[in-house]
Every structure is written in C-alpha cells, then in structure tokens.
Amino acid sequence: MTGIAPGLARASDGPRHPAQTAARDQVKKLSPVQFTQFPTDKCAQPCKDTLVPWQGRYVAVLVDPSVPRDPRVMQKMVSAFDRAWQYYRTTTGGTPKPVYSLHGRDEVAEVPAGTTCGAGCTYPGETGTEFDAHYFEDAYQQLAQHGLHSQIAFYEFGRSFWFWDRQLKFHAPDQDPVVTGFAVWMRFRSMDAAGVPGAPFKMGSISDPGTPFETFRAQVVALAGEYEASSQTFAQTLAMNRSPGMYGGTDFWASLMMQVAQAEGDQNFVSRFWHHAGSLPKARSTTQAVTNWIKDINYAGCVNLNIFFYDELGFPMPDGTTMPRRRASPLAPGRGCHPVVRPGCRTGRKVSRRRCPGACTSARRRPARRRRPAGRRCPVASR
Numbered sequence: 425m426t427g428i429a430p431g432l433a434r435a436s437d438g439p440r441h442p443a444q445t446a447a448r449d450q451v452k453k454l455s456p457v458q459f460t461q462f463p464t465d466k467c468a469q470p471c472k473d474t475l476v477p478w479q480g481r482y483v484a485v486l487v488d489p490s491v492p493r494d495p496r497v498m499q500k501m502v503s504a505f506d507r508a509w510q511y512y513r514t515t516t517g518g519t520p521k522p523v524y525s526l527h528g529r530d531e532v533a534e535v536p537a538g539t540t541c542g543a544g545c546t547y548p549g550e551t552g553t554e555f556d557a558h559y560f561e562d563a564y565q566q567l568a569q570h571g572l573h574s575q576i577a578f579y580e581f582g583r584s585f586w587f588w589d590r591q592l593k594f595h596a597p598d599q600d601p602v603v604t605g606f607a608v609w610m611r612f613r614s615m616d617a618a619g620v621p622g623a624p625f626k627m628g629s630i631s632d633p634g635t636p637f638e639t640f641r642a643q644v645v646a647l648a649g650e651y652e653a654s655s656q657t658f659a660q661t662l663a664m665n666r667s668p669g670m671y672g673g674t675d676f677w678a679s680l681m682m683q684v685a686q687a688e689g690d691q692n693f694v695s696r697f698w699h700h701a702g703s704l705p706k707a708r709s710t711t712q713a714v715t716n717w718i719k720d721i722n723y724a725g726c727v728n729l730n731i732f733f734y735d736e737l738g739f740p741m742p743d744g745t746t747m748p749r750r751r752a753s754p755l756a757p758g759r760g761c762h763p764v765v766r767p768g769c770r771t772g773r774k775v776s777r778r779r780c781p782g783a784c785t786s787a788r789r790r791p792a793r794r795r796r797p798a799g800r801r802c803p804v805a806s807r
Contacts, residue, residue: 450481451502453495457526459486459533462547462554467539475533477526478502482509484529488557497568504618505532508578511617512585512610515691517699520584524552530584532577534560544576546583548603553580558630563623572623575637578614582607591704591716598710599665602717605677612641612682613694643670647679651737652752658739659746663710688725689760696761697724715742726761 454477461471475486478493480502487493509530513519524531530551540554555563555576563574586606594600615622622637635643651661651668660666665673685693700723707713718733733739736752 450506451499452479453477453498454479454484456489457486459531459535461533461535461539462541462545462552464541465535465539465554467536471535471539473533473535479527479529480506482506482513482529484526484531486526486531486533487560488534491561493564494568497564501564501567501573504573504620505577505581507618508581508614511614512581515610515613515695515698516585516587517695518585518587518702521550523547523550530581532580544580546580548583548586548589551584553577553584555580562626562630566623570623571621572637573615573618573620574623575611575615575625578618579607579611581614582610585610588701588704590706591701592707592713592720594663594710594713595708598663599673601662601665601673601677602713604674605681608644608674609678609681612644612678644675644679645682647671647676648683649754651676652754655749657746657749658714658737683755684721684725684729686757687755688721688727688758692761693724697721700724709744711740711742711744714740724761725758727758729755 456474456476459473459475461467461473465471474489476489476493477484477486478498478501483502483505485498485502485505487498520530522528524533530553532553532555534557535554537557540556543556543559545554546552559574559576563576566572566574586603589603592602594602622641624634624636625640626632626634647667647669654668656668661668661676662673667673667676689696697720701716701720704716704720705712707716718730718739721733722728722730732752732755734741735747735750738746738749740746
C-alpha cells in the first residue's frame, strides 16, 4: 500500500489550511542558552545543556553548538514546526501551558542520546519537547539530503496540545488509546497543514531504512477497515490498546477518526470536534468516555452515527452494554455541517421581518443594515 489516504492532501497539493500561509522568514539564530532537561531524564540531576536556539514565530529549536548546522536547513525545519504549531492551535482552540519556553516560543531541544523518554518526549498539555540527539541528527540529515521531514516533532506537538483527559481518556482496568491516538492522528494532519513531505517512519533502530511515510499512512488508514471486516470486538482491541492489524490501539483510534473525518467534513469536522470536546461532561468510566467520544463525533459532523458505532462496531452503549456486531461497512461521505437556516427562509415563502430579520439564509451571516419591508420574500438558502 503506497497510496495516500483519500481526502488527505499530499504536501505537493498546495495549501489546504491557514497554517500553510504562515510567515516563513522569521527564523533567527540566537546566542547560546542553558537548557535544563526534564526532571525525569536519565542523567545526573539536574541535566543542563548549553544549546543554540533557532527561533521561529511559535517554536524555538535548540541544538548542540558543537555540530555545524546549515542555516537553510534550520530555516526549513523551524518554519515547518511553526506552521504545524499554528495548525494545532487553530484546530484545537487551546494553548499549552508555557513550561519550557524561550521568549514565548515552544522549545524543541536536542538532548544527549539516551537521556530522555524516547526519540522525543513531551509532557501532555505543556510546551517543551526533548529530541534525542541521534534522532535529531537523523531528522536533520533527512531534511538536508532528501528534503523530507521526520514525523517526531509533529507527533510530539500532539502531546503539547492534549487537553481532554477529563472527557475522553479511558479508565482502568481498560488501557487508554485516545491520548496518544490524538498525537498519532494529528501528526498526519499537522504535516499536511505545514505542507511538508514525510521521511520514512522508523519504529526500530535509527539505522533501519524505515517505512516510506505514505506507505505508513496508508497502513494506519487501513486499520478501521480491517476491524470492520473482522469479528473482533471493542474489548479485544481499543479497550486493550490493541489494533486489529498492524501497530497498536492508538493507531486504530487514529484510523477511525481519519475515516470519520474524511466522510463528515474533513477540517471543518476536526475543528468542530476539538473545539467542542472541552464542553463534554466528565467521564468517570471508559463507557462514559466512549459516550462522549461518539456524541462529539455526531456534533462535529452534524450527523448521527450511533448505529455505526454501537450496532456495526459493537462499542459499549451509554448503559454499558454491548450489542452483537452487525456487518459493518466503511462510512459513505456525509453531508457535513451547513449554515443554520432560519425557519421559513429555505422555502422562499413570504415571512415577516420578525421571522426573517436581515440576512435569513444563515445565522452566521451578518444581517443586512437596511430594514426589509414586511412580507418581502427571503432568498432561498443555498448550500
């Protein structure tokens, strides 16, 4: 599988999000600063490094001063991070707590290999990402030699912009796929928004060639269909943070959201989902978290997918029970959300000023300033 997921643009397809129009020429190399690593890092406490910042509009990348860096490559890297950060901020409607920041920018710091919690490390809901030196060097070389961007930082930004433990996180004894699933899913979307092609995805050794990025994306997209075609259940997959096929439950959760977003409005759906998620009630169990999740999907897509999730996929219903799975099929494209039309305006019949004040085709459109004579016909609303 080497094709791109339907409904998702390649980097070469041109801008699809406002983030792609962010200013590109704001990257500056600054004087060295001291960076204190996370308290949980594996080194003598406190771990302190002297690093050179390359400061962008929203993100500052701090690098080892002993390794020469081409300004043109750093310009591309930081500018891409800026555009992704802007996309996350616009799409979620939130801003991470400024814990590790430089001049108001999120810090992405290169740290000694083996000292942080993985290839990259970020505390949920907070600014500050640590980038293992070996993986940072690989990311730099991929960009310098091939013009390809490592997915690590784009994924880690999904940690910084996670704000919905209270509403969507699964509860013990179940294992949660949602918090990390958000980062998995939004990595793809933020890279598309930034307009950058991805470097091969590496799960093992840094020396492995990895999986071509678009092949990796297609593998994740396919997981939802694999579940739909199988007899597996929620308890056997998401509740155990497991996938019906490759990778893990976080990738499966992301795959489901990719399928729904493609069918129900793409970026409009994604923005509505995350902007509304904070208003959901507190979930005290996995069942309540799933209920919130499906309610938010229905809200974001202006659709009712209860039959799809409860009957076809066999997810737990609000009362905690599950139904035997029915044969499932991929979601067909929906109508998405459209502007609200006032009563009487769609038909074009005569209505009073009170029922049709100003512009009656959409509640979001600014009303006309002039008064309309009583009995005047309202224009038929268009989609």
